[in-house]
Amino acid sequence: MHPQMQQVFISQVKGLLSDAKKENINIQLVITSHSSHILSEAGIDEEKGFNRIRFFNKIGSKLEAQDFNFLKIKDDKKTFRFLKQYLTLHKSDLFFSDKVILVEGTTERMLLPQMIKKVAPSLQNEYVTILEVGGAFTHKFKELLDFIKVKTLIITDIDSVNAANGEKCEVGDGTKGELTSNETLKQWLPAKEKISELIVITENDKIENDLIRIAYQTIENGIIGRSFEEAFIICNKALILSTKDAGGETKSAKNNLA
Numbered sequence: 001m002h003p004q005m006q007q008v009f010i011s012q013v014k015g016l017l018s019d020a021k022k023e024n025i026n027i028q029l030v031i032t033s034h035s036s037h038i039l040s041e042a043g044i045d046e047e048k049g050f051n052r053i054r055f056f057n058k059i060g061s062k063l064e065a066q067d068f069n070f071l072k073i074k075d076d077k078k079t080f081r082f083l084k085q086y087l088t089l090h091k092s093d094l095f096f097s098d099k100v101i102l103v104e105g106t107t108e109r110m111l112l113p114q115m116i117k118k119v120a121p122s123l124q125n126e127y128v129t130i131l132e133v134g135g136a137f138t139h140k141f142k143e144l145l146d147f148i149k150v151k152t153l154i155i156t157d158i159d160s161v162n163a164a165n166g167e168k169c170e171v172g173d174g175t176k177g178e179l180t181s182n183e184t185l186k187q188w189l190p191a192k193e194k195i196s197e198l199i200v201i202t203e204n205d206k207i208e209n210d211l212i213r214i215a216y217q218t219i220e221n222g223i224i225g226r227s228f229e230e231a232f233i234i235c236n237k238a239l240i241l242s243t244k245d246a247g248g249e250t251k252s253a254k255n256n257l258a
Contacts (some may be wrong), residue, residue, distance in 0.1 A: 004039045010041040036092035036209050050080075055095060056147055066147065073143045082140050091131055098126040100152045102141065106221060108155055135182040137138055142188055145212060154214040155229045156184050160195050171224040172216070174199055182216075189214040199224060 001009065002092070010249050015031065016171045020027050031042065050068040057060060057064050073079045086092075094100050109132045116123045133141070135156040145152050162169045163177040172178055174196025180186060186193045189212065199218070206214045217224050217231045225231030 003035075006035055006037040007041045010038055014042070032097055037094060039095060040092045041085070050144075053095075057149055059149060064149075066149075068147075071143065071147045079140050079143075082142065083139065083144060086131075086133065086137075091125075091129075093129045094131060094150065096127065097129040099123070099128045099152055099198060100145070100150050101128060101130045102138050102152065102154045102156075103130060104134055104155065104157055105132060108132075112155075135184045138184040139188040148211070152212045154189070154212065155228070156182055156214065156215045156216050158182065158185070158195070158198060158224065158236060160226050168226070171195060171226055173197070184214070185216065212218065 006047070006143055010031075017029065031038065033039065050071055053068040055066040055068065057066060059251050074081075078253055083253060101112060103112065106226040109130050116128070128194045137157060138154055158171055159180050159182040160169055160171040160178045161178050166181070169178060174194060179193050180195060180198060185191075186200065187209055190198070191203065192198050197217070217226065219230075220231055220235045221237060223234050225234050
């Protein structure tokens, strides 16, 4: 069924149920689906939240049924409004994903498929959802991701700021008391605010329950970038400062930079 028709179908069904209720006829309807369109249209609403969803998840060799009535979220109303806003039609795919990658913005979302193709081609055989969220909001997915038990990679920015005035600053080595303004790093993983701690943290401290892994900027060519874009430039400095002629020969581009 065409995606738009799926949405129309659910809308019509909801109308029939509403009309029946006016006639004091109570109907219980069960829909099984792998469609994110149907889930978006029927599964999440302001009144009942996620409570109508039953999620089947393969964990190891077992199939586990999870009832969203048992999903507990701190700051329930505020967080639910946020999740409902972000779990729009295409983002509801995370319920059907083998793996989920949460990223800061458009740059990461556009580059990741190419990165996966180059360094992790086996992931192309799995259903991977790339969700553009941002470091200020990623931590709001914590309870939901813990509940559905899907393997998740969080790619976020270290976002260094001056401890005295909160203004953006170079990451440095943290000896000047620099902090991160990234709420995900502070409130979720690795639950650290000081840059000096974030840059020496162990890999194990970036992992939660063997399901969720966080990644942020580390040292590249002796420098730690503050954002993905900065880290990309630092890592690819030689390539950026060079150019290739039609024959493929690499030449220095320094003299061409104004």
